[in-house]
Amino acid sequence: MDRKHIFFCHKWFEDYTSPYHCPDAEIEKNIILKLRHTYRVCENITKIARSLGMKEEDLALAKALALFHDVGRFEQLRVFGSFNDSTTVDHALLGLKVINSSGVLSCLPKKERNLIRKSIWHHNKYQIPVTEKADVTLFSRLIRDADKLDILGIIAEHFETRYQHPNQALDLGLTDDLKLTEEAVSDILQERMVRIGALRTLGDMRLMYSSWIFDINFPITLAYVKERGYQERLLADLSLQPEIIQVRDFLQAYLEKRSRMSI
Numbered sequence: 001m002d003r004k005h006i007f008f009c010h011k012w013f014e015d016y017t018s019p020y021h022c023p024d025a026e027i028e029k030n031i032i033l034k035l036r037h038t039y040r041v042c043e044n045i046t047k048i049a050r051s052l053g054m055k056e057e058d059l060a061l062a063k064a065l066a067l068f069h070d071v072g073r074f075e076q077l078r079v080f081g082s083f084n085d086s087t088t089v090d091h092a093l094l095g096l097k098v099i100n101s102s103g104v105l106s107c108l109p110k111k112e113r114n115l116i117r118k119s120i121w122h123h124n125k126y127q128i129p130v131t132e133k134a135d136v137t138l139f140s141r142l143i144r145d146a147d148k149l150d151i152l153g154i155i156a157e158h159f160e161t162r163y164q165h166p167n168q169a170l171d172l173g174l175t176d177d178l179k180l181t182e183e184a185v186s187d188i189l190q191e192r193m194v195r196i197g198a199l200r201t202l203g204d205m206r207l208m209y210s211s212w213i214f215d216i217n218f219p220i221t222l223a224y225v226k227e228r229g230y231q232e233r234l235l236a237d238l239s240l241q242p243e244i245i246q247v248r249d250f251l252q253a254y255l256e257k258r259s260r261m262s263i
């Protein structure tokens, strides 16, 4: 993929998303949120790919993947007013339907087309299958890191400001309670990401996003997570929960261990 094609992809993305702007302030807020998220994920993926020394044509491909990874969010928001895949629709699947029927990838070689499609599919799954091909695994890891890095920033800020600026879509319909579910705590203590289906409260949701650290692939992403203090910010309000000391210490130790490994 070359620069000319990236320009074309940007133009397509702008044309595709512009009709989703909406007079309903609640929906519009989240359309803007997803547009900004997409552009920041493009920046993140470029930084991560550069840190790995990837060549220019692969950087362009990674950027196109970032641009398209959340295309399904716009239709999901229009139809359901929600970002919760488990109660609405898999937004990666929805995005692939949009991309396939638009033909936006049709001028790319088949290999690049498939690489983008498969990486979009993998971007929101619990894990990438171990049987996946090496190039798909690499690009899927890139988008997963770039995406998580930005979402962690959005969610940390959401928890810090949700009483002044509520956003129900980001609360995923969970109860405003800091109690922690045993399954979520136990997952973390076994270095496992908490599954969305295990969430009962907003306290659990804080744990789930904290547990994403177990699925960070590249040293530069880990360095940003540490530098921006996402762990501390996500867990800040849980200090009265009895299990939190063990969880916090465990996550902190894991972060330090991984940081030392990547030097």
Ligand SMILES: [Fe+2]
Pocket (backbone or CB within 6 Å): 069, 070, 091, 123, 124, 147
């Ligand atoms: Fe996504």
